[in-house]
Amino acid sequence: MSAHDDGADGTDLLASVDQRLRAAGLRNSRSRQVVVDVLVGAGRPLSLPEILEADVELAQSSAYRNLGELVEAGVARRVESADDHARFELHESLTGHHHHLVCTTCGRVEDFDVPDDFEAGIDVMVHAAESQGFRIDAHRFDLLGRCARCSSASGD
Amino acid sequence: MSAHDDGADGTDLLASVDQRLRAAGLRNSRSRQVVVDVLVGAGRPLSLPEILEADVELAQSSAYRNLGELVEAGVARRVESADDHARFELHESLTGHHHHLVCTTCGRVEDFDVPDDFEAGIDVMVHAAESQGFRIDAHRFDLLGRCARCSSASGD
């Protein structure tokens, strides 16, 4: 049931990441390290531009390429926001299952935890869904609105 | 509670659509009519290619342009799927609040209803979210998996 059975301080998290990269046959290159570090330190899904800001040396194509490989290796996950930029975060198996708050104005995404009984309710619905012919293996639940900055910026 | 207080046979639905188009200052052009008709008859969110299939006369740019206007006029809504094609469906105020089953293989999206108490649970979480600085005004909940066709096509 636990999402990550290592310690919770991040040290083991990095070890897990390293292990998965190794398992996927990926080297410890500088670019890859930067991308991973940024994702680990972010605490929320980041867009490509945000990731690039973290390191001037990082080329856009390398960032995209690395993100693809990280997703492939089960280290990262792509998150849909509300603007035309995808966001990326560490895989749930590393950070724990959670959901997102999505700003429909600027696209910012923040993590959000929901009560266990809510998750339980989802499990129940999966059965109903499968009677519709779908084979369900994941879900996404997002609350959409205005983030703090965007709420104060314009009206209201 | 009710999503549409007209009859449920679709006649009033079309009337509502017409009214909103009128209110938005949009004319009854052939292209627009086609797009609306297709969405009404679909019963699930459609991609641009799917909409185009419905009428050979319909130009891609006109379809996109009309969809944008329909969304603007509160007649349609854009739905995020799992592939790189956006989907479009009638606005919830016309069809009723619902959620989606999303095929991660082909991108197909189908409507899915959830129990009222599940929706109630969502309302509760909105408060928690607002304490995180977000001002919430909508949510999206999707079950992700393989649609009937894609499940049978490849393994299991």
Added chain:
DNA sequence: CTTTCTGCAAACGATTTGCAGCAGC
């Protein structure tokens, strides 16, 4: 008639990819 639409083709912008040289191990 006047204003909104339409189709076409060009423009956009996020993401992907080919390639030649550099860097892990």
Added chain:
DNA sequence: GCTGCTGCAAATCGTTTGCAGAAAG
């Protein structure tokens, strides 16, 4: 030294937009 990785620039591809003529009211 291999092999994978990087930056660059060109290519993709869904979606948007400019424009001149056609259609709605």
